[in-house]
Amino acid sequence: MNDLIQQTVILGGGFTGLFTAIHLSRSNYPRSVILIDREERFRFKPLLYEYFSGQMEEPEVMPRFQDLLDSSGVTFVQDEVQTIDLHQHQVTLASGTSCPYSNLVLALGSVTGYFGVEGAKENALPFREGKDAIALDQRLRECLIQAMQTQDMEERRRLLTVAIIGGGPTGVELAATLADLLPPWYEAMGGQPHEIRVVLLNRGAEILKGDINDPLRDTAREELQHRAVKVELLNEAQATAIRPDSLDYEQGDKVETLPAATIVWTAGTSTHPLIKDLPIAEEKRDRKGRPLVKPTLQLLEFPDVFAGGDCAAVEGNSLPPTAQVAHQQGDAIASNLQALAKGREPKPADVSIRGTLMKLGLEDAAANISNQVEVDGELGHLIRQGTYMNILPTPLRDLKLTAKWFTEDVYQDYLEPKVTGKTAKVVAGAVVGTLIARKLIKALGDEDKK
Numbered sequence: 513m514n515d516l517i518q519q520t521v522i523l524g525g526g527f528t529g530l531f532t533a534i535h536l537s538r539s540n541y542p543r544s545v546i547l548i549d550r551e552e553r554f555r556f557k558p559l560l561y562e563y564f565s566g567q568m569e570e571p572e573v574m575p576r577f578q579d580l581l582d583s584s585g586v587t588f589v590q591d592e593v594q595t596i597d598l599h600q601h602q603v604t605l606a607s608g609t610s611c612p613y614s615n616l617v618l619a620l621g622s623v624t625g626y627f628g629v630e631g632a633k634e635n636a637l638p639f640r641e642g643k644d645a646i647a648l649d650q651r652l653r654e655c656l657i658q659a660m661q662t663q664d665m666e667e668r669r670r671l672l673t674v675a676i677i678g679g680g681p682t683g684v685e686l687a688a689t690l691a692d693l694l695p696p697w698y699e700a701m702g703g704q705p706h707e708i709r710v711v712l713l714n715r716g717a718e719i720l721k722g723d724i725n726d727p728l729r730d731t732a733r734e735e736l737q738h739r740a741v742k743v744e745l746l747n748e749a750q751a752t753a754i755r756p757d758s759l760d761y762e763q764g765d766k767v768e769t770l771p772a773a774t775i776v777w778t779a780g781t782s783t784h785p786l787i788k789d790l791p792i793a794e795e796k797r798d799r800k801g802r803p804l805v806k807p808t809l810q811l812l813e814f815p816d817v818f819a820g821g822d823c824a825a826v827e828g829n830s831l832p833p834t835a836q837v838a839h840q841q842g843d844a845i846a847s848n849l850q851a852l853a854k855g856r857e858p859k860p861a862d863v864s865i866r867g868t869l870m871k872l873g874l875e876d877a878a879a880n881i882s883n884q885v886e887v888d889g890e891l892g893h894l895i896r897q898g899t900y901m902n903i904l905p906t907p908l909r910d911l912k913l914t915a916k917w918f919t920e921d922v923y924q925d926y927l928e929p930k931v932t933g934k935t936a937k938v939v940a941g942a943v944v945g946t947l948i949a950r951k952l953i954k955a956l957g958d959e960d961k962k
Contacts, residue, residue: 518543520849521603521613523593523786525549525577527835528821529619531842532849534905537584539846542853545585546611548603550592552576555641558835558900561689561871564645572904574642580905593620596786598814615849618787618803618819619842622833625782630753636677636777639686648776652690655773656698659707670771672698672707675759677751678779679714681725684732685871686778687712691739692874711744711770712736713751713761715779724832725868728878731888735872751779781833787823798825807860809845818845826861837863839903869896 520536520543522529533547553574562568577588592606596616603611624640626632637651638644652674659671674694676687687710695705712719720729736743746763753760758771783801792803796812803819804812804827811817812827820841822833831837844861851858867881869892877892879885879899887895 517612518614518853519612520545520615520617521611522547522617522619523596523603524619524621524821524823525551525554525588526619526621526821527838528842528845529617530554530577530580530905531839532617532619532818532820532845533581533586534584535843535846536849537581537586539850541846541850543614543849544587546587546589547577547581548589548591548593548605548611549577550590551641552578552590553642554580554905556900556904557640558869560639560642560645561685563642564649565689565693565874567874570642575905593786596790598791598811598817601816614816615852616817617845617849618817618823619821619838620784620786620823622781622822623784624777625780626777627780629751632677632751632754632777635754635756636775638777639682648774651774652694653697656694656701656703659698660701660703666771668707669709670757671773673709673711673770673772674774674776675711675713675770675772676776676778677713677754677759678777679712679716679719679721679745679747680723680778680780681720681870683712683714683776683778684719684725684736686776687743688732688736688739688872688876689874691736691741691743692876693740695740706741708741709744710739710741711746711772713746713749713759715748715750717747719745719747724834724865725870725880727880727883728868728870728886731878731886732870732872735876735878735888739873781822784823800825808848808858809841809861810848810858818848820845826863831863832865834865834868835903836866840864869899871896 522533522545525547529547529549533545536545553576556573559568559573563570563573581588591609593603594606595604601613603613603616605611624638637648639648655671659668662668662671674690676683691710694708694710698708699705718729719733720726733745736745749761749763751759751761752767754775757773758769759775760767760769787803788801790803792811792813796804798804802823802825805819805824806812806827807829809818809820809826811819821838840863841861844863848858867879870878872878875893876889877896878888879892879895
């Protein structure tokens with residue numbers, strides 16, 4: 513490595529990568545910073561449902577990196593990483609460019625895992641990126657139009673059936689959203705909304721089993737039954753093959769076939785291929801193949817390299833791959849990079865789980881605050897919206913979007929109800945919801961949550 517090069521390179525613009533860059537830009541970091549991502553836009557995944565349903569627009573949920581990093585001093589490079597050479601301190605990009613570094617941040621996230629299920633990669637739609645939401649929207653609208661045009665009852669039933677594979681948080685949230693969204697879409701075309709089917713296949717005996725959202729399981733299961741159409745939940749059902757027009761699954765001792773024109777895969781993730789290729793021994797990885805990092809988020813054998821989010825595991829401390837964890841890790845990595853640049857020792861990252869949020873319908877959500885308080889329904893929706901608006905990148909965007917959200921969603925929908933007899937109740941609900949959201953937002957940003 514050229515000792516004169518004092519350059520920090522961040523690979524991946526998810527929560528860990530982007531917030532590492534943002535915190536470095538705000539702390540007078542003395543070294544140059546480059547953020548590399550293959551996409552043009554940041555993907556705020558928790559709000560991807562709002563983008564899909566039309567409740568939020570693309571610039572809000574997926575702002576351009578160039579806009580987010582404008583005047584920050586961070587250089588954004590849109591390119592794809594080809595190789596990572598930890599010994600030579602160098603990253604090679606698809607464009608042929610080589611990027612030497614003095615410090616590297618691995619924030620590449622994970623990739624969709626299909627686990628060998630026949631036809632899954634070819635025939636099922638993922639739901640991880642903005643382009644996935646666009647593809648799903650197009651598929652669903654085409655199916656609804658075709659259903660209106662066919663007289664074949666079996667074909668119509670297939671066209672109006674959506675199967676979601678995976679009973680984790682993404683599968684549950686997407687199922688609830690579609691069960692509220694599709695019936696009015698179809699009814700507006702002249703169809704019968706009750707003909708819409710949303711089927712959720714869950715491999716385990718319970719949805720959200722072992723997930724950070726486990727405390728919200730009962731609420732989620734109940735809310736799936738109270739959507740515009742009920743979500744059909746198939747527990748202990750394992751997909752075995754996916755075709756363009758149907759899927760096979762095992763349930764008990766039987767193999768069943770479900771005709772469905774739209775099949776969405778949310779059943780899990782795998783370690784990023786570039787992370788798998790790193791020269792790190794198996795004993796220094798977790799069971800998923802992710803490299804272990806010290807509490808300071810440095811690789812065990814490469815202290816000049818930091819890693820966080822979905823592509824690393826903290827040694828002796830199991831953390832869920834959630835946005836709030838990645839967000840806090842980005843802050844911690846930036847602080848430790850600053851410490852190294854100034855000759856100080858890095859400190860262990862102080863990452864805590866401060867609550868969980870789940871979208872359970874278009875205007876419905878559940879919030880679990882520090883495993884002590886659970887709020888659901890419209891108030892849960894307000895808390896979820898307010899919390900995520902608060903952590904959207906850059907203060908200016910926060911201010912503009914929160915103001916827009918409050919005006920459009922809270923004031924117009926809650927503070928100006930059409931039925932005057934319910935005014936007092938609605939106003940009280942909105943005010944309480946907003947106050948709870950503010951308190952939760954403060955708690956999420958408080959070093960001492962107690």
